[in-house]
Amino acid sequence: MTQDTAARAAEILRGHRESIDRLDAILIYTLGERFKHTQAVGRLKAEHDLPPSDPSREATQIARLEDLANRADLDPEFAKKLLRFVIDEVIRHHEQHQS
Numbered sequence: 290m291t292q293d294t295a296a297r298a299a300e301i302l303r304g305h306r307e308s309i310d311r312l313d314a315i316l317i318y319t320l321g322e323r324f325k326h327t328q329a330v331g332r333l334k335a336e337h338d339l340p341p342s343d344p345s346r347e348a349t350q351i352a353r354l355e356d357l358a359n360r361a362d363l364d365p366e367f368a369k370k371l372l373r374f375v376i377d378e379v380i381r382h383h384e385q386h387q388s
C-alpha cells in the first residue's frame with residue numbers, strides 16, 4: 290500500500306467513525322426518550338393495578354419491527370433480540386414501580 294492509499298483509507302475510516310459516533314448519540318438519546326415514556330406507562334400501570342407486561346402488545350411490536358428491519362436492510366433476528374432486550378428492561382422497571 291502506498292502512503293497515498295493509506296492516507297485515503299485513514300480519511301475514509303475517520304469519516305465512517307464520525308458518522309458512527311453521531312448515530313450512537315442518536316441511539317442513546319432515542320433510548321432515553323423511549324424510557325421516559327415507558328417509565329410513565331409503568332407509573333400508570335402501578336396506579337391502576339395493571340400487569341407490568343403486555344404480551345399481545347409485544348407480539349404486535351415484534352411483528353412491526355421485523356417488517357421495519359427487513360425494509361431497513363437490518364437482520365430481523367437481531368432487531369427482535371434488541372427489542373426483547375429493551376422490553377425486558379422496561380418490564381423490570383414496571384415491576385419495581387409495583388413493589
Ligand SMILES: C=C(O[C@@H]1C=C(C(=O)O)C=C[C@H]1O)C(=O)O
Pocket residue numbers: 327330341342343344346347350375376379380
Ligand atoms: C410499555 C409497555 O409495557 C411493556 C413494555 C413494552 C415496551 O417496552 O414496548 C411493551 C409492552 C409491555 O410488555 C406497554 O404496555 O405499552
